[in-house]
Amino acid sequence: MNAALTLVGKGRHFASLGIREVTRQAGVVPTSFYRHFRNMDDLGLQLVDELGLVLRRMMREARENVLQADKLMDESVGIFISHVQANRSFFFFMAQGLAGESRAVQEGIRSELRFFASELANDLRRLRLADHLSDAELEMTCDLIVRTVAFSLTDLLGVSSDDDYQIDQIRKRTTRFLQLIFVGAAHWQSDRA
Amino acid sequence: MNAALTLVGKGRHFASLGIREVTRQAGVVPTSFYRHFRNMDDLGLQLVDELGLVLRRMMREARENVLQADKLMDESVGIFISHVQANRSFFFFMAQGLAGESRAVQEGIRSELRFFASELANDLRRLRLADHLSDAELEMTCDLIVRTVAFSLTDLLGVSSDDDYQIDQIRKRTTRFLQLIFVGAAHWQSDRA
DNA sequence: CACCGTTGTGTACAGTTGTTCACTAATGTG
DNA sequence: CACATTAGTGAACAACTGTACACAACGGTG
8 A cells, every 4th residue: 555655656646556566666576466455446445544544633633723713724724734745645646536547436535525524514613613604504615615625735736845935825825715715604694695 | 539538438547548548449550549649648638738629618608608697607507517518528537637647737737727717707807797806816716616616527527427416416516616605705805804 | 643741550579467376484373 | 382364475377568660541732
């Protein structure tokens, strides 16, 4: 799994990886592959599971560090970006998998995102930041937030990891996107009435 | 190019296609490939160019058919969805390319999206729907809109093309996302002041 | 018609791929 | 320590890959 991730991190696409290639990178004979996985799709599915762990760690850190509500977005986006930097290969895999070849991997990642959105909704409720929204409205808002951040991921992965200027641009842009969405959510009901 | 698109439309990932595979699908001998393309990346780049045409056609149709502003979003999302249905393979290619293997293809698609966003900004200005926004604010809003629709693309490609119920769900959800963004844009300045 | 640039063909080759099988090394549990 | 499970090995195979080259059909222009 590390070998596959390494190759993905080097710019290869997961869908184009072969068994021999992965085992070569792992420093192991091709047949050993079958001791652990039935095929590449299987490997992909297990990577999705690990990706889940990465995302949960990220969520936990966000929950612990976002103290006052007014810096919520700045800090959350910052934590997101630093986790992407620290697990670049994983997020490459995630971005690729969203439109990937294996339907199962695709569905797995999609479901991680759904989970993430629903946890985010819980947190916003808990922090009493969404009292004016119904459950369905809150869910929609969080869904849109997660999508927006996920799309920023492709921006982030498109620039070199030490290009601080560009990364800061992406950070600012993403933060403003989220602010715009929040403003929309704040006035959602009154505007619809 | 049609052969490659066909394979992508059948669920294969562009990054995993080989020259022989494509020429086989095209009903042509492998060596013929080199008469037209230097390698698969080259093919991908030419597909991006054609994708640009598809997007432009879509934009034109939207401009012609969106008459009154109050149905703007409903109709635009509808047009988007019908164009995706009509050019499914192309949009598969686009979704894949955003996190694809070839940096050049990636950048090509990204730049198509930027172009799309800037055209959208022009249209909104022209329709006098964004008079309260500065250029930068309008640009940001349109960027977010295009991203949101692009992400919905992955939803759309994830369901079978004749699952009318699911497609309608996606249509509604996307429309609400856009409405939320518009509400946000409408109150952006007053909230920031 | 003769000519030439473009597209397509057939053959060839060396390298890579997925998967099989029987075998050996390592590991941890009673 | 002995044993059973797990992980890794090596050789083998047929199928497939990208690419090279010389040659043939085609299509339009002078």
